[in-house]
Structure formats: structure tokens, C-alpha cells
Amino acid sequence: MNQWEVVIGIETHAQLATVSKIFSGASTAFGAAPNTQACAVDLALPGVLPVLNKQAVECAIRFGLAIGAEVAKKSVFARKNYFYPDLPKGYQISQMDLPVVVGGAITLQVGLGEKAYEKVVRLTRAHLEEDAGKSLHEDFHGKSGIDLNRAGTPLLEIVSEPDMRSSDEAVAYAKSLHALVRWIGICDGNMQEGSFRCDANVSVRPKGQAELGTRREIKNLNSFRFLKEAIDFEVQWQINEIEEGRRIQQATVLFDPDTGETRMMRSKEDAHDYRYFPDPDLLPLIISSDWIARVQGELPELPGQMRERFVNELGLSTYDATTLTASQEMADYFESTVAIAGKANAKPCANWVMVDLAARLNKEGRELTESPVSAAQLAGLVQRIADNTISNNIAKKVFEALWNGDGDNADEIIEKQGLKQITDSGAIESLVDEVLAANAANVAEFKAGKEKAFNALVGQVMKAAKGKANPQQVNDLLRAKLSG
Amino acid sequence: MLRLGGAVEKTFMIPYNAFHFKTLCTAIKSLGTMSLTLEQVKRIAHLARIEVSESEALSTQGHLNGIFQLIEQMQAVDTTGVEPMAHAQDLSQRLRADLVTEADHRAAYQAVAPETEASLYLVPKVIE
Numbered sequence: 001m002n003q004w005e006v007v008i009g010i011e012t013h014a015q016l017a018t019v020s021k022i023f024s025g026a027s028t029a030f031g032a033a034p035n036t037q038a039c040a041v042d043l044a045l046p047g048v049l050p051v052l053n054k055q056a057v058e059c060a061i062r063f064g065l066a067i068g069a070e071v072a073k074k075s076v077f078a079r080k081n082y083f084y085p086d087l088p089k090g091y092q093i094s095q096m097d098l099p100v101v102v103g104g105a106i107t108l109q110v111g112l113g114e115k116a117y118e119k120v121v122r123l124t125r126a127h128l129e130e131d132a133g134k135s136l137h138e139d140f141h142g143k144s145g146i147d148l149n150r151a152g153t154p155l156l157e158i159v160s161e162p163d164m165r166s167s168d169e170a171v172a173y174a175k176s177l178h179a180l181v182r183w184i185g186i187c188d189g190n191m192q193e194g195s196f197r198c199d200a201n202v203s204v205r206p207k208g209q210a211e212l213g214t215r216r217e218i219k220n221l222n223s224f225r226f227l228k229e230a231i232d233f234e235v236q237w238q239i240n241e242i243e244e245g246r247r248i249q250q251a252t253v254l255f256d257p258d259t260g261e262t263r264m265m266r267s268k269e270d271a272h273d274y275r276y277f278p279d280p281d282l283l284p285l286i287i288s289s290d291w292i293a294r295v296q297g298e299l300p301e302l303p304g305q306m307r308e309r310f311v312n313e314l315g316l317s318t319y320d321a322t323t324l325t326a327s328q329e330m331a332d333y334f335e336s337t338v339a340i341a342g343k344a345n346a347k348p349c350a351n352w353v354m355v356d357l358a359a360r361l362n363k364e365g366r367e368l369t370e371s372p373v374s375a376a377q378l379a380g381l382v383q384r385i386a387d388n389t390i391s392n393n394i395a396k397k398v399f400e401a402l403w404n405g406d407g408d409n410a411d412e413i414i415e416k417q418g419l420k421q422i423t424d425s426g427a428i429e430s431l432v433d434e435v436l437a438a439n440a441a442n443v444a445e446f447k448a449g450k451e452k453a454f455n456a457l458v459g460q461v462m463k464a465a466k467g468k469a470n471p472q473q474v475n476d477l478l479r480a481k482l483s484g
Numbered sequence: 485m486l487r488l489g490g491a492v493e494k495t496f497m498i499p500y501n502a503f504h505f506k507t508l509c510t511a512i513k514s515l516g517t518m519s520l521t522l523e524q525v526k527r528i529a530h531l532a533r534i535e536v537s538e539s540e541a542l543s544t545q546g547h548l549n550g551i552f553q554l555i556e557q558m559q560a561v562d563t564t565g566v567e568p569m570a571h572a573q574d575l576s577q578r579l580r581a582d583l584v585t586e587a588d589h590r591a592a593y594q595a596v597a598p599e600t601e602a603s604l605y606l607v608p609k610v611i612e
Contacts, residue, residue, distance in 0.1 A: 018582045025585030034603040035594070039586035043593060055582035076570040083533050085607040098570070135610060145604030273531055278570050286576035 005207045006235050007215075008170045008200055009162035012177055013155045014187040015131070015195040016059040022130050022154035023050030023093065030193050038133070038148035044088035049281055052077075056154040059186035060100045060128055061287065061295045063156060066184050066302055067123055069104025071292050077128075077282040080274045085146050086133035094157075096276040099127035100285065106180065107304055109322040110172040116319055121173050122161040129155050156186070162201065162212065167231035171224050174198055175326075176303075183303055183328050197222045202234045204242070213238070214248040218255050218262055230255035234262045306331055314338065314346035323354050329368045333375050340379035341386070348382050356399060373402045381410040391471055394419050422469045425477070428461075431469065432477050435460040446482060454478065518552040520545055 021028055024041035041048045064071040076098040079091040104123040109116055133148035158177065164170045178196055181187040189196050198221045203213035218234055221227045233255075238248055253262040301309075303325040310321035324334045330353070337349045357378065361371060381402065385395050390410075398413050407413035414420055422428060436443060439460060445453035461474045520528075525545045529536045536544060590603065599606040 020582050020584045020586075025580070025583060027584045027586070035590045035605070036588040036603075037586075038593070039589070040593075045593075051580045052577050053582050054579035057579065074570075081531070085605075085610055136604060137609070140601050140604070140606055142609055143599070143606040144608070144610050145601065146607055147604055275531065280571065282571075283573065283575050283577040284570040 003207050004204045004235075004239050005209075006165055006167075006231075007162045007203045007205065007212055008164040008167075008231060009215075010160045010164070010170060010173060010201070011199040012158045012160075012174070013131075013197050013199075014158060014177075014181050014189075016056050016154040016156055016186055017188055018053055018055045018059070018154050020053060021152035022053050022056045022128065024152055026152065028153050030190075032149055034145075034147040035149060038151060042088070042133075042148055042152040044090075050093060050279075052282065052285065053154060056128060057100070057285065057287065058291075058295060059154070060126065060156055061292060062184050062186055062299065063126055063158070063181065064101035064104065065292070065296050065299055066180060067101075067104030067106055069123060069126070070102045071287060072098060072100050072102060073287055073289075074098065075100040075127075075285045075287075077279045077285070078276045079279045080129075080276055082274060084132070084135075085144065086135045086148070086151065088133070088148065088151065092130060092132065093279055093282070094129035094276075095127035098284075099125045100287070101126035106173065106176050108169070108172045108176045109318065110169050112319065118318075119163075119169060119172070121163045121169075124159040124161050126156050126158045129157055131155050156181075162203075162215075167228045167235070170200060170231055171228050174224055174227055179303060179326055184299065191222050194222060198227055200227060200231055200234075202231055202238070203248070204235060204238045213242075214250050216248065216250065216262075217252045219252055219265065221255060226255055226257055229257075229260055230262055233260055237262065300328075303331070310346075314343060314350075316346060316350055320347075320350045320354065324350060327368075333368055333371075336375035337379045337382070340376055341382040345382050345386050348385060349379070352378055352382060352399075356396070360399075360403060372405060373399065377402050377409055384410050384414060388421060388423060388470065390414060390419055390421050391467070393471075394421065394467055397467075419468060422465055423473065425473060428465070428469050428473050428477055431461050431464045432474070432481060435464060436478075436481060443482065454482070457482075518556050519549045520552070 015028075016022075018028060020026060021042065024039050026039040026042055027037045029037065041050060061071050063069075075095055077093050078096040080094045080096070081091045083090055101123075102125050104126075106121050106123065108119050108121060110119050111117060131150050131153040133146055133151040136145040136147065138145070160173065164173055178189050178191075181196070182189040187195055191197070200218045200221060201215045202218060203215035205211065205213040216234060216238070218230045221230055234253070241248055249267055251267045252265045254265050255262050307318070307321040307325045310316045310324060311318055314321075316324070323330075325331050334349060334353050337353060338346050341349050357368075357371065357373065360373075361368060378399075381395055381398055384390050384398070385392060390398060397417075398410050398419060401407060401413045401417070402410065407416060435457060439457060442453045442456050442460075446457070457478055458471070458474055461478065462469055462471070465474075522541055522545055525541050525548065526536070529541065529544070594600045594603070594605070597605050
């Protein structure tokens, strides 16, 4: 793929965290019985008028401020006209020429470890609109069934510039955006329930060419894995087409997760002509500077700002800081741990949260918020490692005990189970002597230059000490005795 | 606010704005002339899901092109420095608090629907 450059832009629909719909007072709660949350406005019964939900606008303002965009003082709602049975009005209320959020950018970390790099993706715009209902095509005597509970649910459509150059960058962007909308509390981010879904505009061009290739839009990707698979398939397909002498036709395609392929939904010829025009039922949306200032004042510290603080003040690597700021819950947990364990222990706290705790949660399929080990308990554990009361190995035992509720805190468990590290050099020395006397073969091997034999001896001493001897002291004493 | 001669203003009840009006004009201009072909009329009718007979299409073409002549006249007005207007009333959108105020009236709504099943509204089969 050397000579081809991939160009990706992403449109995201984020369902806004409101209790009522964008233009009506019907509930937006997920999972209600069909059509119980579709009121006269949502059904487009004659004579109804839309009234804009203030909270939906506030969500848009929060988002605009969080990405450093311009929040439009004046924006306009427009009608996007098309016919589909789950759109009772015959048009969707959206925004076209004057969207509520203009510009902005998101900084992402792409990749892991040494290969990781930073990338800025510019945003074109974000606008408010309403969701459509749902069509069910199971057999109702050859008819389709319509559930309008979702009709009128507030959405923020977030449009990126075509700044991404690989499926990895696209996924990193989607993940960052997903974390951000949850962080600032404007969207629950539930992808299974469709609260966060992406369309990817994909094209390829010969490396070095300034002009963009013809794009195809992959619709409705509701998982990060599908986003990656769909883009990878689509890119390869487009390259093959071009290399075999065919031209790419602009089209909308769907991704089939079962086959891993994209297939055409409609070509440009039968593309929708939406005939947008300003909605006469809605007046221009005016957002005052006071309102923007108030929302600005209420914004939490953003993931990017927190990441920098973790690097600068706590000395964490960019990778650790990025991982810990992937969600508000993770960041909160980590900060609470450090608050007790102390800034000097930030690195071990980070490791315990990102590695041990994360693995344990993952194993049981639990969320961080459901962790049986609290931040305070974990901090207590980290402190006992730091002051040499227990070794890292023993700490894993204590962690397991905390997880199982065998004690209220690390100190209690260490005490109860007699896990306190042996640091008395006299006690360790006698253990070392015993082991040396009983393992003459290992001693001889070591003296013959086999370093492995040394590790075996360390293991024997630790075994004799039931894992409680300070490993460094054991090492030092053994070396001294063997070289003596 | 776009100010026009009396007769024009009365006939062309501008529900929208100069801004949209300009967009429309640009769109029409891109067609070459300020008039629609019969094919374009049929396409618009199809997009709006309105069934028109040949004679209706012809008369509609006449009506629409009449409007475009009007627009041509209006384009002569110098709108430099006129701020685009999004609505005929110089007001801004009222906002409502985010509260659930609508109770479930499904039974009443479905009582007047042509066909329902399993609480769903039934429509002729659509699959895209």
C-alpha cells in the first residue's frame, strides 16, 4: 500500500443526554414499550409546533467549548426533506447553513508504546438535529412496523475534516470523541443502544497527489471494531478497483459485520436531494455571551488538560496519562488513589489501576465503578509497598484479599495473614545459610559461572521465607555470601 | 429585511429570507436560465411524492417559471450590506426546560391510525 494514501473523514451522531426530546416533552428513556414515548409532536399530527429543548442547546455549547470551537451566537434550523415511514413529518429538523458549533479540533494519541504519536484532527462543525423513528421489517403480513419512540431524540452531528490517514487514526479519533462526549456529560456513549454512531467517508489517492479521490460513505458503524474493519475492507476494495482500471463512483455503502464487507446502498445518481430550507416553525437560535460564559465556567477539567497535568506534575509517561484519562471514571479513581497514596507514588498507583485492577475487572466483566476494591483501599496497599512492609508479589495476594472482601484495608489483611515482609537481616541471613547448606549443587553451578543457579537460590530462600523476605536484601546477602 | 416594490412583496410571501433566496437564485442560475424544464418539474414532483399528470406538469411548469421571473425581478434589488434574515419575525427562539411533560397517549393515537399491530404503526413494506 506504499503508493496509496488513505483519506478519512468521520461524521458522528451523538445522542444528547436529555430526559425529554429536542422539540417535544416526550421522554427519551431507552427501552420503553413501542410508541409509548411518541407524542403528538413526534407523530407530526396536524397543528403541532416544535419548541426547542434548552438542555440540548446547552449540550451543544459544552461540546463547542470543549473542542475550542466557535459557538455560533446565531444559528438556524432547517428542514431536510425526504420520505421514509419512520420520519412522520416528511422532513427532519436539522441545521444546514448556520450550525451551532463551527470549527474546533481534537488532539489524539494514536498507537501504543514507542510507536505512539500525537495527531490533531480538525472539526468542521457540529449541529443539532432530531433522530428518526425505527422501522421493523419482520413480517407483519408483508408490511413494516413503525416505532416512533426514538423520533425527536436530540442528536449532535459532529463532522470532522478529512484529516485521518488510516483506520487506526479513525478509531483513535472515534475513541477520543467518545471519551470526550461522556467526559463533559452530554452523551452516555452507549454504542449498543445507538447513542454514539459513526459514518466514515473513505477515499484513496496516489501519495503526493493534492486532489482528493472520490469518496464512499460507510453508514452507521456502531462499534470501534466495525469502524476499523469496515475502513480496512473499503480501502483495499478501492485500491483494487483503481489498480484494475476502474473508477470509484461516489456512493453510500453499508458494512456487513458477518462477511466483513461493505456493499453499495445507493449511488450518487439516486442520492437524496434533501431540498434544505430554513424551518419556518422555528425562529433563529440566539445564544448569549452570558450563557456561553456560564457554561464555560461549569466545564470540568478536560481530558487533554488533565493528561498534561499528569505528565507535568506527576511525572507519568504520555501513554500512562492518556490511558488514565480515557474515561472520567478511570481518571477519578486514579486521582483519588494518588490523593491518599501521595504524589510520590503516582507511578505505582498508575500501574495498579491500569494493569492489576483493570485486568481483574476485565476478567469478571465489571466496570470500574463496580470495583470491590476502592481507591482508598488500593492507595493503602500502594503505601505498604512503598514503605517496604510488603513486596510487590505479596501485594498481589493482599489485592486479591481486598477484592474478595477478606478485610477492610491492606493493613488489616497484612496483619491477619502475617504477610509483613521480613526485613530483619539476621533472620534473612539464617534462611540464606540454610538454603546454601542444603543446595550445594546450585552453589557449585553458580561458582562455575551459571547465573541461572543464582536465581534458583533466590527462589529457595523466598520459598523458605514464604515469600515474605525482602527480595533486595535476599539478593544482596546471597551475593555477598557466594562471593565470600 | 428585504424591501421590495408593493406588488412583488404581496405576491411573493417571503417566508424565509434573503439568504435562502440567494441560495435559491444561485441554484437556479446554475441551471443556466431562470426556468425549469418539464423534466425538472417531474423530478421535483417525484421528490415530493406528488403524482402529476402530463397536463398538470405542464401547468405547474408555467406557475413555477412565473415565480422565477419574479425572482429575476427581485434579483435586481441591491442587497449589499443587508443581513440575511432567517425568519419573517424579528424574534429569537424560545426554549423550554428539559422536562418530560407528555404522558403516554398511545391508545388514543393508535385508535385513529389505519393499521397497527404489536403497538407498531403498520405501513406498506419498506426496505432500503
